[in-house]
Amino acid sequence: MDIGEGISDVTDKSSTRARDAIRRVMHSVQSLHVHDSSSITSVAPEHTFGTSIMNGLKWCCVERCPKLDTVFATNYYWRCFNNLEIFWAAHLLMARSVWSRPRDLSLDPRDSSFRRLRAIHLHFCPRLRYVLPMASNNTLSKVLETLHIHCCGDLKQVFLVEQEFLEKIAARHEKGMLGFPNLKSLYLYDLISLQQICEAKMFAPKLETIHIRGCWGLRRLTATDSRRREDGRPVAVDCEKDWWDKLEWDGMKSGHHPSLFQPSHSKYYKRRHLRSTVLR
Incomplete structure (x- = not known):
């Protein structure tokens, strides 16, 4: 489904029949491209989609919607985005989050969401504060x-973790870390405010490649x-070598030691960094 210029928000004052019709269509969509809308503030407002949301969706791209605030608003009371595999967002100038935070934290773990989301790509979303809350x-x-994020200047944490879930991780998960057993690639570019990828410490046994540039606040x-x-x-x-030299480590027992990584530093970035230093 392609949604482009001219589409507007479905408000809570829209008729029940209109909301039901939209809900039926959107729940069956497998591919969704939302772009170039100057008016919408959310692709999926909570008052429109109710408890479960877009469980047929497999691929989604949202781009160039300047008033978009939260891409998907949902309460997570039921399974959400169960078949979504790839998500792209680009040039969302006002978006503060991709998925909203749950209002009620007493969630049933059996009502799981995001069971197939393999790749997240985010580019040029300068106001983005976080991507997804984990519960x-x-x-x-x-x-x-795969996690690929580029030029999101306000982003401090990619994945928030609700306090109740943080406590469970500390008590039940191995070494107090949240496992990412299939994570293979991290691409993080020009995220000047980034402090954490995830609020919980991460464990990724299959990690293969990390590309990081311009993330000077990230220490782990x-x-x-x-x-x-x-x-x-x-x-x-x-x-960058200067960034690598300032990283903090927990030690080999935690699987968090510099000898487990093979850093490389591009000569191009070395030269560029040197020139910018001299110009200051």
Whole structure:
């Protein structure tokens, strides 16, 4: 489905029949491209979609909608986005989040969401504060493979973690870390406010590549399999040397040690950094 210029918000004053018709269509959509709308503030307002939301959707791209505030507003009372595999967002000048936070934190873990979301790509969303809140019924961490974020200047944390879920992670999860068992690639570029990828410490045993530029506030990488050093398969990290030298580590027992990673520093970025330093 393609939604472009001319589309407007479905408000809470719209007729019940109109909302029901839109709900039926959107729940069956498998591919959604929303673009160039100067009026919508949310692709999926909570008052329109109710408890479950867009469980047929597999691919979604949202771009160039300057008034969009929250891309998807949902209360997470029921399964949401169960078949979504790939999400793209670009040039959303006012968007503060992709998915909203749950209002009620007493969520049933059996009503899980994001069961197939393998890749998230975000580009040029300068006001974005976070991408997704993680709670006990969120399975994204188990399936995510690729995270690619570029030029989102206000972004401080990619994944918020609700306090109740943080406490469960500390008490029940291995080494007090949230597992990302299928995460393979991280691409983080020019995120000047970024402090954390996730509020909980991350463990990604299959991590293969990390590309990071211009994320000077980020002080930690995700932990990984401590056997990588023995197996001779460290995680490849492309980054600035000055940033790498300032990273904080928890130690080998936690799978969080510099010897588990193989950093490389591009000569191009070295030269550019040197020139910018001299000009100041």
